[in-house]
Amino acid sequence: MTGTTPSSRQAKVLAAIDQFGVWDGKIQLWMETEKNGTVTARTAAIDYSTHVKPFVGKLKISHIAADRPAMTYPGNGKARLLSKPINDRYYFIYAGKLETSNAMRGLDCTSFPMVLLSIKQLAAPGYGKQVCDACGAAKCDLEQVKGTVLAKKFKDDEIPNGLYILFSEGHVLLDNSDINTLYEFNYGGFRATPAAQRPLHAPRDLWWMRKLNESYRPLFA
Numbered sequence: 001m002t003g004t005t006p007s008s009r010q011a012k013v014l015a016a017i018d019q020f021g022v023w024d025g026k027i028q029l030w031m032e033t034e035k036n037g038t039v040t041a042r043t044a045a046i047d048y049s050t051h052v053k054p055f056v057g058k059l060k061i062s063h064i065a066a067d068r069p070a071m072t073y074p075g076n077g078k079a080r081l082l083s084k085p086i087n088d089r090y091y092f093i094y095a096g097k098l099e100t101s102n103a104m105r106g107l108d109c110t111s112f113p114m115v116l117l118s119i120k121q122l123a124a125p126g127y128g129k130q131v132c133d134a135c136g137a138a139k140c141d142l143e144q145v146k147g148t149v150l151a152k153k154f155k156d157d158e159i160p161n162g163l164y165i166l167f168s169e170g171h172v173l174l175d176n177s178d179i180n181t182l183y184e185f186n187y188g189g190f191r192a193t194p195a196a197q198r199p200l201h202a203p204r205d206l207w208w209m210r211k212l213n214e215s216y217r218p219l220f221a
Contacts (some may be wrong), residue, residue, distance in 0.1 A: 014051070015087050023053040024102040051098040052105040054089040055082060059116055060219045061174075061183055064107075065190050072106035073185050076170075079111035080104055109172040112185040113165060116174070116219050117212075128167020132210045137165045142209035147200035150207050154180065154195035163212040163220055168202030175209070176220050 017027065028045040055071075057063030059082075064071065074080055080099055082090035092099035092106075099105060107115060113131050114122070122130040131137075140160075142150070153159055157180050164175040166182065173184040180195045200207060 011086050014054075014091065017050050018054065018087070018089075022050050024100060024105075025050050049100045051100055052092055052102050054086075054091045056089045059090075059118065060221050061116065061192075062221055064112075064116070065192065069102070069105070070189050071185070072103060073187055073189050074104045074106055074108055076108060078104070079108045079114075080106060081111050082115050106189060107185045109185050112183075112190075113172060113174055117216060127169070128165065128172045128208065131167070131172055132165050132208075135165075135212065135216070137210035137212050140164075140209060140211045142207075144206045144208065147202055147205050147207060150209070151196075151200050154198070157196075159195075159209070163214070163216055164209050165212060166207060166209050168207050170203050173198075174220075 017023075020027070026047050027050055029048045030045040031043045032039050033041045053069065055064075055067055057067060078094070080092050080094050083093050084090075092104075094104065110122070110126065110128075110131060113119070113135075117131075117135045119131065119134045122134055124130075142159075159175070159177040159180070161178045164177060166173045166175050171184070171186075173182045175182050175195060177195075182191075182193050182195045182198050184191050184193075
């Protein structure tokens with residue numbers, strides 16, 4: 001396309017690949033030149049690795065949970081994120097590049113709240129505290145709580161109504177205390193678990209909970 005750049009033609013290229021439904025696969029690409037509607041030159045075809053199926057839902061928990069194929073859990077230290085909306089869908093990216101492996105089409109415990117809460121990047125070291133800082137989650141007298149103490153609060157449904165980020169030195173979850181339910185990405189992918197049934201194991205047996213602003217509530221639908 002004369003006068004275009006890879007960035008300016010990205011949406012059209014992605015739309016063409018999506019139209020064929022060839023995700024995590026190989027297609028052939030080439031370039032042509034035309035004059036007065038007639039092809040005057042054509043490059044040799046190359047094999048191109050296509051991106052994984054984009055996410056076409058809304059950024060809310062119910063849509064992430066219902067995504068098919070189900071999002072995977074790439075694992076700690078390999079957080080996939082979602083692109084800005086392109087063609088009314090979101091593309092999985094890692095280190096700024098489109099993800100091309102279905103095994104990595106998913107989120108981990110940190111990128112899940114980043115995607116849901118529209119956090120573009122985290123300050124180092126990029127753990128639960130930095131997620132809270134990035135979205136303004138407020139302290140609520142639940143700092144460095146032992147797992148057994150917090151588990152009892154969940155069992156007795158003692159956490160005040162609201163939306164929370166729950167984190168340890170090794171994991172991050174979201175909590176909707178109104179329905180006493182925890183949400184996370186872990187081995188097996190997305191999980192929604194009654195908080196009273198979720199074992200709370202953590203390094204040093206310490207957990208933190210911080211409260212989200214109510215403006216985030218539509219995302220928990």
